[in-house]
Amino acid sequence: MKxxxxxxxxxxTAKTILAEQGVSHRMFSQINQSNGQVLINGRSVKPATKVNVGDQVTLIVPEEPADPNVPVSDGPLTVQYEDxxxxxxxxxxGLTVVPGPSNRTDTLVNLxxxxxxxxxxxxxxxxxxxxLDRDTSGLVLLAKHRLANSWLxxxxxxxxxxxxxxxxVSGQLPADHDMIDAPLRRADDGVNQIVAPDGKSAQTEYWVKQRGADWTLVEVLLHTGRTHQIRAHFQSLGHPLLGDELYxxxxxxxxxxxxxxxxxSFEDPVTHDQRQFECPLPADMSAIVQA
Known part of the structure; x- marks a missing residue:
């Protein structure tokens, strides 16, 4: 791609211009290892070559070879946006996102x-x-090449x-809006995460959207990205998510x-337009809040 x-x-220099466009040092290394090119006005140059106002700097990103260990799946896939x-x-x-030892053929990446x-x-x-976790539903963003992956x-x-x-979540949250600020780490005897003083910093902000007799619907914004952060944080409040056996x-x-x-929501890495997407509640969750 060009x-x-x-x-x-x-x-x-050509390299500083590319760095200003979000091409990281790691990305340069990957491109060099796969015979990528830097051009000035269509001529192949070293990245350290000086440029002048009005020059055009071009980065050619080689195609990545397809992984033969990731087979193709022709199952249904709902695409909201693609370029x-x-x-x-x-x-x-119920759909695993990436192939692993237990499932190499029927994941979102295969689809x-x-x-x-x-x-x-x-x-x-x-x-x-x-x-997303296997049993979490919703929107997933994917990059179609290594430079977009770096940008995003x-x-x-x-x-x-x-x-x-x-x-x-189960039960009635006392506050309509709050920030859960509690460090998380993996439990000593399991795969779950727990709140612990020696954990990594974790912040989860929430707003109550609807209350039922024994549940609360919340909108959640993550300020950090820890494993199982939402699930572990609400368990720590005594309000684990409905259906969450692990917590x-x-x-x-x-x-x-x-x-x-x-x-x-994110900035398109090429056009710099702001992109926003939404996905309505799936039927199983919607049935609970509409009952």
Missing amino acids: FSWNVTHPGA ENLMVVEKPA VKGHLVAAGDRQLVPHVITR NQQLGDHTLVKRYLAI GGPQTQLMRQALHAYAL
């Missing part, structure tokens, strides 16, 4: 690869930006990429954690 930018200020750089898809509960193959796309290595992960790191969730949530109304990634 990306070009015009030089607007003096005294720069040559990224995709936003809707993941149902996305199948979609790309069917469309005749030459970039066949989907990069997951916003991963930078936004994820500096929190300009914003994810919002809807969760149904002690009641399972009479739902057989999976009542957690849905419903909103996603």
